[in-house]
Amino acid sequence: MSDRQTRHRQAMQKLKAHVDERVADATEQRGQLLVFTGNGKGKTTAAWGTVTRALGYGYRVGVVQFIKGQWACGERERLEADPRLEVAIMATGFTWETQNREADTRACGEAWAEAARMLADPGIYLVVLDEITYMLKFGYLDIATVRQALEARPAEQTVIVTGRNAHRELLAMADTVTEMQEVRHGFNAGLEARRGIDY
Template sequence: METRTNTERHRQRQQKIKERVDSRVAAATERKGIVLVFTGNGKGKSTAAFGTVTRAIGHGKTVGVAQFIKGQWDNGEYNTLHQHNVEFHIMGTGFTWETQNREEDIQAAHAVWQESKRMLADARYDLVVLDELTYMLAYHYLDIQEVIASIVNRPSHQSVVVTGRGCHSQLLDIADTVSEIRPVKHAFDSGIQAQSGIDW
């Protein structure tokens, strides 16, 4: 008897959840590209972005990627995704604390940003990823107003993913979806080296 009661209570709870979800689904009638931001101090922001890329190409979408703060080292996402016609533009100078050359970094950032602007203006792209863009704004390598304008004025169907720590408030304001990834533990803090296939 108690099992039947528990089963019925469970069914009623699930039915209420289903009704709420169905109502929200029915209310979501607008179709357009969205801006997603993956930010926060935890590991996994670029990983989330490239999961989105994989999903997009699985549906036959056209994708372009700009990677800021990436060097010339072996890059797992590039190795896989460029074989599926994902276009990559990689800054190539590496981490700013290693280059220690502001002018060189700014020039490299601007070169990748020009490609980013081109993709953001091109209706052939269904998804554009601006990986680690937040650092370019925090360091004032790129103009925030130009970045915002390029994202806002993109083709209406095009979605954009922005990643990086400390996302600028104006980017957060125009985003449709923002996920903040919080660190709980990180292997590197225990002295474990970054590993190919896991960290890059």
């Protein structure tokens, strides 16, 4: 055996021992709070990927879309026929289009009522609160209300929160925080959002 192969094998054995130890230490079983935030592309896409995974195992899933709900969504269109998936959409769509704080606050309240119901349902394995961070940032929804519902949810339920500028209390509560970092985005160079790729 060459010296290079010997070094490689030793390094991989050391890595395996480390990974095996970490896996052995991870024994807690419960639902999680995941936050997908940051200014990069892919937060909602990652959430829909997890929705697909949960549905693939036969779990019930609830999705509440607070911003992009009225926009075409290929994932939603593909999965919405699944009887285990429930989707609620905020009626006003993009808040920067409506420019009506009263209407947006009312629509947010209606969408949040659906989210709160899902968060209280022990039969729903995964709840996605898509773009809810904007509702908190714009003051349409109170962080204490969201925190209380998250803390009171069934122990086996996992929640994914998506959106830029996640509230510091959400970040503190989360089990996993992933920040999508924008290095370059074609939209900034004039590339139009592409069906099947961006939505």
